[in-house]
Amino acid sequence: MKKIIIASTSTLHEQLYLEYLLPALQSHFKNCKSILFIPYARPGGISHDKYTQKVAETFQVINISVKGIHEFENAETAIKNAEGIFTGGGNTFLLVSQLYKNNVMQLLSQTVKNGTPYLGTSAGSNICGLSMQTTNDMPIVYPPSFQTLGLVSFNLNPHYLDTDLESKHMGETREERIEEFHAFNAIPVLGLREGSWLEVKGEKITLKGNLSARLFQKNQLPTELDPESDLSNLK
């Protein structure tokens, strides 16, 4: 049975890393003594070691040990044997490139679909969708494909940002960018605001947190979904 948390962000303004999610994570990973961390997205270019250390310090609070996938001789074996898996944020292009380079994109998808508890934040959430095509990140490296894990049958836009009506900036708003995606693609896109996450339990998908999420579907006006909305049938 799938058991997944797909979070918009790791960190809320003026909070500690994962602080707002810790109660949910304690329950989510309750059967895990240790989890596998995938640091490939390397926010700001931080090293795999440093990123893993930061995550380990946080999970220590809920008595879970953390080991980075880069510490294993074989990334595939590491995923197969993991009690739980967390993919952290950073740059989605880099993350996806590394997952393909290490030949674990498909294996990771299958492993999580088979029931290994998974947490994604930001870039680690982006890859839960059918493709990474609704990321906000810069294409700093060229991945072999934009296809991702497909743990849900739609795409995510983490860190969803509402249009600033006061702005004089003429660059595209987030909503305009997602509409552009829909000019050429039919996959629904869920804009997850910071503080929101999806809880996937088996085939049931629920919006968690205190905020609404913005749903974009091709040829339809965007709609706002309340917390606790059921997204199980979205595809």
Added chain:
Amino acid sequence: MKKIIIASTSTLHEQLYLEYLLPALQSHFKNCKSILFIPYARPGGISHDKYTQKVAETFQVINISVKGIHEFENAETAIKNAEGIFTGGGNTFLLVSQLYKNNVMQLLSQTVKNGTPYLGTSAGSNICGLSMQTTNDMPIVYPPSFQTLGLVSFNLNPHYLDTDLESKHMGETREERIEEFHAFNAIPVLGLREGSWLEVKGEKITLKGNLSARLFQKNQLPTELDPESDLSNLK
């Protein structure tokens, strides 16, 4: 002799399309009765025809006729025969995909290097750099490569946006995204604010407009360049 205008944006807040640039364009395209428009970036998914029509209406003001590259039977011949070329903004991933699909990326680069006057705005400016890896756009389609025209020996970040120190949003700032690019790439990046443009005349590159531009180089602190700065030696 190269003759290029690389503009951050087509449109300033509360202005008409290309309004602020028209005096410069009148001089830039002074020997052109007609120009070739490349509408491939299709902002908001607008059709090639509609986009070209909008551009034609603007250039009519300075007595230059406009024909879209899609109106020609052969895109290569259209580029070879053009008196001047303008690539409009929209989605850079789409633009680059279409330039490769129509087999004109290299030809366009060579044609502009050989002296055909060129104007780029936004996505059309992004492709003037060595790669499109510092675009702000969403990866709505998968291009065969991120390499672009290389008309200058650095990369552009159009619509450069300063960090909002009041923001509670935790997504990466533009500066953080460019720094992430430099964690994995050595190409200098010029952040062009809306209202700024580069004028390239032969080997001379000059910052135009009233605003400073922000220059990012690997392992260096960003610097501000004043209007009329000479960027000829940046590589």
